[in-house]
Amino acid sequence: MPTLTIDGQQVTVPEKTNVIEAAKTLGIEIPHYCYHPGLSVAGNCRMCMVEIEKAPKLAIGCFTPCTEGMVVFTNTEKVKQARKDVLEFLLSNHPLDCPVCDQAGECWLQIYYMQHGQYESRMMENKIKKSKKATSIGPHVNLDQERCVLCGRCVRFCDEITKTHELGIFGRGNREELDVFPGKQLDNRYSGNVVDICPVGALTDRDFRFQVRVWYLGVQDSVCPGCSRGCNIQIHYNRNRPHHGHGRRVARLKPRYNSHVNQFWMCDEGRYGYKFVDAGDRIISPMLRRGAELQMATWGETLAASAERIRAVNPSQIGVIAWPQLTNEELYLVRRLFVDGLGCKNVSFSVPSKKDGGGDDFLITADKNPNTRGAGEIGLPIADSTGDILQAASRGEFKLLHIFGHDLLSSGLDQPLVESALAATETVIFQGSNSHLTVDRADIVLPSATFAEKSGSFTNFEGRVQRIHEAVPPLGDALPDWQILNRMARALEMGWDYQGTEHIFKELAENVAAFSGLSYCVLGDQGELLGYKPTNEAHIPTEPVTTVII
């Protein structure tokens, strides 16, 4: 554990920590391009120069390990001049593309130029034109060679993280170019990450291209609902300029650092899987079947009708298929309402998918639901599997089926069985966000909010409980599922009065053993494992830890 001095402040860091990381713990930012904490050190951008006492020359912060008694200066005139000179070289062939470049606003060339450059251009030569401009090099990524600063982060990502080796740097000197290897495409399952780690606008997102300028975006921390890994993400949303990005409120998802789950990365499936939030098939109003067709109705009418039909049947004649896309809080309310409240025994939640989830040994898991573990811990299913419930329904044993979210008619379930179950059940209540085949068969439709429109928590497959936050308000008349359940319980006169998800989570932690000791404060922004045991009171963080800046 060497102790060193950086800009007059002493800090003790673990063995082999480099100067950039040590400075970060003191809140000192050393500018850098090629260094990335999730990748190997390349040391080629020369931006992270620092002055070290008794060293003859400036040294790069990324490749200099901290040693005992080291005295580092990050802000001397010599260092500032070095940064300025490096920037001058990097920008000598950089095009003046900022107005059309999607990276503008989050570009480290812009940021560091404003902080450390600010020189008059001395470039008298013509800029070198590179061959590829605005070319797609894969299904998700666009390449612009002129904007590249040749830091090689993307190359190292493909070599070290995905080990797919699509990218390389070719040529020499000022003709050096980043490119895909001949005949290859950047089409691995994590290709979107190269856009995040590219410090400039060389690699940009095709999905996000020209959609919204980044300075219009708001940021909300959340968790990816794409699979049971529960990668930490940021939802970048655009609420103020609806004419941008085709009216999509959620503009993009970005990975958020969590050392326990996804480090710095996320998969493409999750990254581009948010489109359902603003899709045209969103259900925006409660609906009731009047005659042959579903007609729009008010929440009051719909909930009254639901409560009336639930009351009219024996609890043993109710089948409930919950949804592992629901948060812990909502699944707890499903249990409270149907199992504890009504005494219904037929509650399941998992529905097999038609195609294989295709899990891998990195982030992607085969289970495409973020909260399967949570549903299990909360005590669902009560009795049987979804197949058994549908079997019973098709035999006419159920009068009412409450389906959350699932599209049973396009699932991996036996389709004739689903058909006959839906046909044999008197009342089908559907509660979900997007319209699909199963919704058309429902008698009562309750529109619910998507993950981006509600707060709560998911439990990933390892048992890590992580929070999601509301980024945009629910579309149309939709409501978060916990509010729908709360209102329904009130319509059934159960005397519920939940004021928010924190209220529910508190009760959940008190009543479900696996969640005991957890609270929103304990979860923070990095989540906490089930079976959490506080070591002492002081350990509990009172406010979320600040997000790590890469």
Added chain:
Amino acid sequence: MNSSPEHNKRDYGLWQRTYVPEVFGGLAITARHFFVNLKNHIRRLIGRKDAAPGAVTFQYPEQRRPLAPRLRSLHRLTKREDGSPRCVACMMCETICPARCIYIVATEHPDPNIEKMPEQFTIDLGRCVFCGYCVEACPEDAIRMDTGILEFASYTRENMIYTIDQLLSHETAKPDAQDTQ
């Protein structure tokens, strides 16, 4: 601030309250202006250069006041040599606009060296405050407020919304800053 009618009431003296004398006072002022102007115009007309100039009325709209060259008038979008808009939809003007009256939708330009262009470029002049920040912010000299057009009042709000085609069709004002209409 007290703005009740009571507060705004002035105290009138007896002379004012008798009313008729004040009417004649007003008439006298108007008549004085009339005769002084008449005198000045006549003296100018007969060639007395030392005479004070008489008050001038522009016969608007047949006759217009000369406009200052830096006057901010109705916007126009400038064009490239091939007639396409210079605008690259960078959203600088939309971002700086304090009235939030610019609405741009970007799309791909067929030429990869230009990359980006506006699919829609709409200015809601009903909201515009004519601050000229859009012109200042533009890195491409794609928007200017030099058309000299000042008369674009309308009976409907919809007619105050100018689309990209209208904005491209506007020309720069003539050297005397008169509009081209």
